[in-house]
Amino acid sequence: MxxxxxxxxxxxxxxxxxxxxxxxxxxxVLLAEHTEEGTLGYVVNQVSDLEIGDVVEDFAAASHRVFIGGPVGQDTLHFVHRCYDLLQSGHDLGNGLYWGGNFETLTILLQNNAIAEEDIRFFLGYSGWGTGQLDDEIDQNTWIVGNVSHPDILFNEDMERLWKEVVIDMGPKYAHVSNFPTDPSLN
Incomplete structure (x- = not known):
């Protein structure tokens, strides 16, 4: 591929x-940053058993799920959202998606239940690659790079199906891959 x-x-x-x-x-993985020094992103389809109130005491009123963003820095909290109109902050990722933002404003909004769960994703940890590492993995066909054709797909509630839906969304060239078994020895 x-x-x-x-x-x-x-x-x-x-x-x-x-x-x-x-x-x-x-x-x-949604990429938040890609520079000559490396790449940072978040796995959007690995949900944990935690809610944001379990992680941040000030967010106790909120019941938003927390996702595992990746194996690096799992003692750090990150967020991606599509509610710039409320937060008035964040790095623009395109398609109405934003990475991070003003934490004090976020706290107030969550305490007042003003941000719907379908408009924000919280991540413990992140996925990171050093200089050239991701490019090497792409050359080895470990990853397919795709566009976010519509951000709703990343906020899908069915985490088990998200990978399959994203592959199908890439078009007929990749759609058949979505039916591959997870373990080829069982084929």
């Missing part, structure tokens, strides 16, 4: 169908 797109903020990485690394098996 050759990817023609290059990684950049706002694009997604889709793991190859037989990746066995438990951190990235059938994962979709």
């Amino acid at each position: 050759l990817s023609k797109l290059s990684p950049q903020a706002g694009r997604i990485l889709i793991s190859e169908p037989f990746m066995m690394d438990p951190n990235f098996k059938r994962s979709v």
Whole structure:
């Protein structure tokens, strides 16, 4: 599976169908930053058993789920949202998606239940690649680079199906991959 797109903020990485690394098996990673120094992103389809109130005491009133953003810095909290009109902050990732923002404003909004769960994703940790590492993995067909054709797909409630839906959304060239078994030895 050759990817023609290059990684950049706002694009997604889709793991190859037989990746066995438990951190990235059938994962979709939203890229937040891609520079010469490296790449940072968040796995958007690995939900934890935690709610945001379990992680941040000031957010006790909120019941938003927390996702595992990746294996790096799992003691850090990050967020991606599509409610710039409320937060008035965040790095623009395109398609109405924003990374981070003013934490004090976020606290007030969550305490007042003003942000719907379908408009924000919280992540413990992140996925990171050093200089050239992600490009090497793409060259080895570990990842497909895709565009976010519509941001609703990243806020899908069915985490199990998200990988499959994103692959199908890439078009007929990739759609058949969505039916590959998770373990090729069972084929």
